[in-house]
Amino acid sequence: MAASAVRIPYGPHPDQYAELTLPEGGAAPRAVVVIIHGGYWRSAYDAELGRPLAVDLAARGFAAWNLEYRRAGNGGGWPETFEDVCAGIDALAPAAREYDVDLSRVVLQGHSAGGHLAVLAAGRTGSPVTLAGVVSSSGVLNLGEAHELGLSDGAVRNFLGCPPESNPQRYRDADPMHSLPLPVPVWALHGEEDTTVPLSSSSSWVDAARASGSPAQLRMIPGDHFAMITPGTKAWDAVVQVVCEAAGIPVL
Template sequence: MTDLSRRAVLGGALLSAAALSGCGPTQPSAPAGARKEPMRYTYGSDPSQFADLYLPEGEPRGVVVIIHGGFWRSQYSLELGVPLAEDLTPRGFACWNLEYRRAGNGGGWPETFEDIAAGIDLLSTAAKEHGLDISTTTALGHSAGGHLAVWAAGRASLPSGAPGAGTPAVPLTGVVSQSGVLNLQLAYEERLGSGAVQNLLGEPEGDKYRLADPVTAIPLAVPVVALHGEEDTTVPLSQSESYVEAAVAAGAEAELMLIPGDHFAMITPGTDAWERVVDAVEQLA
């Protein structure tokens, strides 16, 4: 079993599809001793089309949309984002832990991208119900989730008819990428993740690679903080480095920061790497 597989099983099996029916918020089960349970919202009929809303005590200092990684593959779920939400919520952040269809369970092109767009837009409904201020909404994405977070921040520039195109219901005001896959063309050429990009998008035909690649949406109108683990052997530094270099050259606000640890330290609360992630989230709040 790879390191990625070992981390992916953290938190147990995937959540039951039985809890995903309905169109309003529901309460997912939680282990004994857990913090206040999140509220679940669904944005489609597929079991993977949902998000969990975590609310802090008192007025939130900002909203964080958490998008998990796993090379876009179906064996990895939003369970990877649960520890992040549970750590950020007591720090005063409202968290929207987003699930989506991945390659192997109905995802790919265009479904994964449609889900990210619809899942973030659904936050506007939850915000109205709870009087939540979404004027400062940061996307926090790890690995493949970093790709989706930066892609989502550029939705407004997509051509009409493209997956996710149009005016977002919840405009993102910043992105924190955690060793994100931010250059799809390079990842394709290097067969990153044993061909993870090909597995997500298929062969490079038509416009889908261009429309899915964060590099082609440069320059973004919002800041991007690209964190990358100094010991990361899963996603090479060139993914963050090439994106930030291109973004800065185009006049966008983007920053590359090397942080201690490997690919997973930055999604492990209690590590120095995670504290650097929190610093970046607070910087954009």
């Protein structure tokens, strides 16, 4: 964890926490970015994936809220993982009051399975945190397709805990394709060389979002699946540019 990061729990489980990283020198953050890491919802992948992004964002003047949550294999799965993400986003409100952070520009930034969770969370009502937009980086936005393709050795079934024929409503509830329309704009980014999550996962969702009247854009960015969570790459720079666009602030 970066020296300037503060760990803030939002529940009793060891994985129910977020890390708040602020710009150095006491400068007011330009905007707040909620980082939702990926890893196909599996417990082997954790908030460590988001820490380099938080450090880089703070150096660019953002406040970063690196969100951890229970995953399949450590008390998570559906709906617990999604419930944690929602609770973790809501916990940003009291943390912002304590650390004097302006929440007028909050952007969800989710990668891979984190993109899936970010887009689903954007459809909620009643949250104390108002969102300016969502940036999905090669998000798993078409859950039905991901299951049919058997992505990551059956990650969707592992996450949902059953095949679709035994509980079709469970699959529908967890699928961003069925959470439309959304009240906030979404930028669906996808790596030009991504072989981990197919482009159709983003493009099919954007098509459905637009058909529902939701503001959504598909943008191709350079690099593979992991370049977009690697500071110093053109892919990560492109992600940050879109985060600025979503927040309505100039690109540095």
